[in-house]
Every structure is written in structure tokens, then in C-alpha cells.
Amino acid sequence: MKCKCGNEKFMLEWGKLKCAECGTRQYIRYSAEEHKIMKNEKHYFWAVLTPKFIEARDKHFPEIEDDVIINMCKDIEKYYKGKWPKVHCKTTASKWRGKHIYWRYKFNPHKKRAEVVMSNITNSDRIQDRRKEEVKFVTVDFK
Numbered sequence: 001m002k003c004k005c006g007n008e009k010f011m012l013e014w015g016k017l018k019c020a021e022c023g024t025r026q027y028i029r030y031s032a033e034e035h036k037i038m039k040n041e042k043h044y045f046w047a048v049l050t051p052k053f054i055e056a057r058d059k060h061f062p063e064i065e066d067d068v069i070i071n072m073c074k075d076i077e078k079y080y081k082g083k084w085p086k087v088h089c090k091t092t093a094s095k096w097r098g099k100h101i102y103w104r105y106k107f108n109p110h111k112k113r114a115e116v117v118m119s120n121i122t123n124s125d126r127i128q129d130r131r132k133e134e135v136k137f138v139t140v141d142f143k
């Protein structure tokens, strides 16, 4: 990646990249990450990290390792005790490491798979959702 000024060094500021030379912000779009997570030898689900979630993770937990996020998704999936998810479902939130995390546990009919779709991390003073829809709060037993 190159800035319009020709520089190739960038700094991360509030989840956005900024040119280290001229300070121009680079509006890069994060792409979603998908992880297939095995529950045992046969059964699995998918963790989908949305661009919004990845941006929030980099802002709130810049040092965090991937396996910490994977374990968080495993604990969320366990919360549903093997119940098969529906296609449509509410956004759900829980406290995690002093923040609120948001996800939807859903069945993806196109890919025919169960997904934990991680959508955001916010400060824990109140539940927030951009789309103003109702968010269901639960307490997940995080290891």
C-alpha cells in the first residue's frame, strides 16, 4: 500500500491507518475473517469476524492473540448447548474482559453451516447497537 504522497509507512490511530509522512488517513476496508472451529472430531461451527469487529478488536485489544478470540467464540458456542441456530436471530451481547462483545449465532443457509458472527466490541457502560435493534444480553461462562 502506498499513500498519495508516495510514502509507504503507516501508523494505526483509532483503528484507522494514517500516513506517517503527511498524516492522510487511509480508509482501508478490513475484510471479514472466517475460522472453522472443531468442537470434536466430527462436529464444528464457523466463527466469522466482521470488519467492524476486527476494527473494534484492534482498537480495544491491540495486543490480543488470535487463539484468545477463538476461545471466546468457543465459549459463546457452548452457551447454546448444542442447540441448532436459526437463520434469523437477534444480536446478543455479553460482558468480556471489561467490555461488551456482540454476536449473532445463526444458521447460514447459503453455506449450510452454523456460525458465530462476531459484530462489535464496545465499552461496557451501556449496550450499543448501530442499527438500533434490540440487543439481548446474556452472561456467558468465559474460561
Ligand SMILES: [Zn+2]
Pocket: 003, 004, 005, 006, 007, 019, 020, 021, 022, 023, 024
Ligand atoms: Zn502521505
